[in-house]
Amino acid sequence: MLNCKLKTILGVWRGYTPIFARYSAIGGMMLVMSGLLGWAAIAPGAQAAELEEIRERGYLIVAVKDNLPPLGFRDDSGQLEGLEIDVARRLAEELLGRSDAITFIPVANQDRLSALLEGEVDLVIARMTVTGSRARLVDFSFPYYVDGTAFVTRDGTVQDVSDLQTRRIAILNGSTSISSVRSLLPSAELVGVDSYQAALDQLEASQADAFAADASVLTGWVQHHPRYRLLPTLISAEALCIAMPRGLQYDPLRQQINDAIAQWYASGWLIERINFWGLPR
Secondary structure, eight states: OOOHHHHHHHHHHHTSOTTTEEEETGGGEEEEOOSOTTGGGSOTTOOOOOHHHHHHHTSEEEEEOSEETTTEEEOTTSOEESHHHHHHHHHHHHHHSOTTOEEEEEOOGGGHHHHHHTTSOSEEOSSOBOOHHHHTTOEEEEEEEEEOEEEEEOOTTOOSGGGGTTSEEEEETTOTHHHHHHHHOTTSEEEEESSHHHHHHHHHTTSOSEEEEEHHHHHHHHHHSTTSEEOSOOSSOEEEEEEEOOSGGGHHHHHHHHHHHHHHHHHTHHHHHHHHTTOOO
């Protein structure tokens, strides 16, 4: 059974034409925009492959993360693993008949959009959230996961977010999580840090009672530091989606991808993979 967040987002998404509407994950709102802006930002001559071209080529080229467990990372043997790697392989199977008909291109966050806009990859499956500025440049699929701000702690007296009302919370400087934490926990003391290691240092030194960041990232963090617990409540919602090229010529590709994601939810496959990787939902 789909959780409420996923059902709500999928239901809203189906009711809007992808060229003219974009999802703003917080609160399930839709940010409507013309969809005609931003084409000038695409490099002259750059042209992403259409569905038939991909099928003629025989394999997908997908930008992924290789350092972000449990979404995309390398295991001890150097092989790519994670939820987003599973999604990419299953998509290759859906489109091309083979899960191994795929080439992975690891990318840094700042290179995700440019790789797609310059035609270096067919798709981006690399913890890409929907924002207004990105939606002017590329299209987005139905969400395959709903991320959001969560908390980790090793303090046994903290069992729920409500227990952090007057506590010290480490948070990355400049993080989008800051506004969500301030809104929900106005009396909490926020301790700014510049890295995940700095957050760990604050927690280990008892200078902070919890650490707030994206649930997907904290899931991998807790798996690496098992003395810490991920609190069960997410205080915001961010849809992680497959980024794909803009334009009517890509409609068959977009439709195939959205149909596949909807079927994965209906069959329970996607929920099973989310649970397998220990991600909260």
